[in-house]
Amino acid sequence: MRTVPLYIVLFIATTFTAACSLTVDTELPALPAPCTEDGDCTTGPTCLDGFCATDGEGQDLSDTGAEPTTEDVRAASDADHAVQTDPVEDLPEPLDADLPLDAGDGGTTGTASQRWHAEAESNDVTASTGQPEADNYNLWSDGELRYTVTLPADGSYVVRARLWADQCCGELARAALHADDATLWSGDVAASRSDEAVVMEASVTLAAGEHQVAVAFLNDRFDRPTRTDRNLHVDWVEVEGPMP
DSSP: OOOOOOOHHHHHHHHHHHHHTOOOOOOOOOOOOBBBSGGOOSSSSEEETTEOOOOOOOOOOOGGGGOOHHHHHHHHHHHHHOOOSSSOOOOOOOOTTTEEESSSSSSSEEEOOOEEEEETTSTTTEESSSSEOSEEEEEEESSSEEEEEEEEESSEEEEEEEEEEBBBBBOOOEEEETTTTTEEEEEEEOOOOOOGOOOEEEEEEEEEEEEEEEEEEEEOOOEETTTEEEEEEEEEEEEOOOOO
16 A cells, blocks of 8 residues: 655645635625516616616616616606796786777777667666556657667667557557667557567667667557557667677
8 A cells, every 4th residue: 555645645734724714805796687577676677688687786777788667768758848837927918808909990899799778667768658567668659768878889889679569540650769869760660469579670870978769659649439549569678789
């Protein structure tokens, strides 16, 4: 049997002991975990090429060339589309809605058309003759039913009245529409019952301010032999304008 010299045994033992006592100063990186989607990863936010990406230092992976996550893209989009909330200063004052608009021909426009309406039997009207009835005013002799209105602007206005009559002696009742001292319309009133009443109307140019419109009865007559009486009945009177 061949023996090994003692100094060789001692050399081997010393070398083995020194090797076992070495300290590894550098920590080896962990191998990336396999994945199929971002939710599979715990070491990093992105599943890249089948493995979980990680930067080892907690930095943004976009700095190292990694693909951005859905959250990264959404945050960048929100920042790009942020709404400016700073107040805007020095805006012009709104136009006064009550100011008339320039019509370009020396007149004005922009005043909304209105309607002034009065039931003939109401206290909104006055009359020179006759009396109010349940749903109309009975002008039983020649005279006028008057209605006073205050107009907001110069312009064209329409005067209307709803009329019928008690007819007599083969001649139709006659009536007229007035505005202040002007006669706007005059003619026959053929209707003889309230359900047949007709609306008479006429246009007139009036200035802003107070005006009086009227319905006039022109041919009253009472026939003694037949005891029939011609009267004019007024349902209502109104003014509308200024017309466009």
